[in-house]
Amino acid sequence: MLGALEPLFPRLVGDVGGTNARWAWQAAPGAALTHVATYPCADYASMAAVIQHYLAEHQHPTPAAVSFGIATAVTGDEVRMTNHHWAFSTTALQAELGVKRLVVLNDFAALAASLDVLGPQDRRAVGGGQPVLGQPIGVLGPGTGLGVAGLVCGRDGHYVPVAGEGGHVTLAATDDREAAVLAVLRQRFGHASAERAVCGQGLVNLYEALCQLDGAPTLRLSPADVTEAAQLRSNPTCVEAVHLFCSFLGNVAGNLALTLGARGGIYVGGGIVPRLGDAFEASAFRERFEQKGRFTDYLRQIPTWVITANNPALIGAGHSLDD
Numbered sequence: 014m015l016g017a018l019e020p021l022f023p024r025l026v027g028d029v030g031g032t033n034a035r036w037a038w039q040a041a042p043g044a045a046l047t048h049v050a051t052y053p054c055a056d057y058a059s060m061a062a063v064i065q066h067y068l069a070e071h072q073h074p075t076p077a078a079v080s081f082g083i084a085t086a087v088t089g090d091e092v093r094m095t096n097h098h099w100a101f102s103t104t105a106l107q108a109e110l111g112v113k114r115l116v117v118l119n120d121f122a123a124l125a126a127s128l129d130v131l132g133p134q135d136r137r138a139v140g141g142g143q144p145v146l147g148q149p150i151g152v153l154g155p156g157t158g159l160g161v162a163g164l165v166c167g168r169d170g171h172y173v174p175v176a177g178e179g180g181h182v183t184l185a186a187t188d189d190r191e192a193a194v195l196a197v198l199r200q201r202f203g204h205a206s207a208e209r210a211v212c213g214q215g216l217v218n219l220y221e222a223l224c225q226l227d228g229a230p231t232l233r234l235s236p237a238d239v240t241e242a243a244q245l246r247s248n249p250t251c252v253e254a255v256h257l258f259c260s261f262l263g264n265v266a267g268n269l270a271l272t273l274g275a276r277g278g279i280y281v282g283g284g285i286v287p288r289l290g291d292a293f294e295a296s297a298f299r300e301r302f303e304q305k306g307r308f309t310d311y312l313r314q315i316p317t318w319v320i321t322a323n324n325p326a327l328i329g330a331g332h333s334l335d336d
């Protein structure tokens with residue numbers, strides 16, 4: 014029989030994406046997370062280096078336990094990031110840090126692990142629908158990549174995160190313009206996955222595909238340039254790129270809801286959607302989420318929320334040390 018895990022404190026919890034590594038400290042059971050700090054991954058040679066930098070900067074002792082979510086599939090001791098060059102062995106990292114317990118999990122599994130404790134103040138609804146208690150929940154979020162995970166409820170009422178690599182599912186079109194854009198992406202990448210359109214670089218890919226289709230000059234733009242030009246309405250191709258981004262995200266979110274039977278709701282996380290502001294609510298996201306033929310009524314009942322809580326994945330990483 015499995016015994017309960019010894020509660021180890023103090024703890025370091027983290028959320029490591031392709032661009033940013035966020036860390037926080039939890040001194041004792043039930044204590045709030047403190048010393049939340051974000052570091053650009055590109056500034057550090059390795060995972061151990063950024064952790065040691067955080068601990069030194071905040072003058073923390075060696076923690077008893079460390080848990081972090083990371084943007085990749087975690088399938089064994091060797092962990093290699095999808096959108097960044099860091100790779101490490103979990104056992105070697107634990108030895109290097111000198112901690113009693115180290116938990117490494119997929120970043121969206123960590124985010125999923127926080128969802129059942131989020132309250133109405135931690136999310137903003139986009140569209141209608143009501144959550145059904147005890148039913149599966151889905152979460153997806155465009156950032157450097159596109160993270161996707163689920164949360165399913167066991168017979169004891171306890172929710173368990175399900176990690177997957179749903180960002181790499183094949184993207185589908187819902188109209189002729191999307192089909193034309195997909196053809197360009199397929200030509201360029203071979204496989205046009207959801208992540209090729211629905212992430213930071215995806216915004217740029219969409220913009221460039223539209224320029225190619227329309228025979229327009231292609232500017233060298235960053236993801237932030239695309240959303241800024243769309244917000245200012247200074248570049249119609251950028252406006253359309255953001256429109257397609259939201260449309261594809263709605264389509265993928267609807268697919269996730271159908272696949273999981275996510276009548277507990279779908280959450281949208283990641284760094285990009287909150288930056289779109291009100292434009293996201295006014296976008297095609299919800300319409301595309303619901304637009305699934307004979308299952309439109311089913312999807313209409315499912316709420317979709319944008320996560321507004323600060324650093325929920327850090328809370329989820331902490332929960333993972335107790336499970």
Ligand SMILES: Nc1ncnc2c1ncn2[C@@H]1O[C@H](COP(=O)(O)OP(=O)(O)OP(=O)(O)O)[C@@H](O)[C@H]1O
Pocket residue numbers: 029030031032033034084096120154155156157158159160212213214216235236237238240241283284285288
């Ligand atoms: N204003 C903006 N509009 C659109 N995209 C932006 C904006 N600012 C930054 N980005 C893009 O957001 C992405 C980073 O997202 P996020 O902050 O969620 O990072 P992350 O957690 O490291 O990512 P991930 O977990 O997906 O690996 C980058 O691709 C960046 O170019």
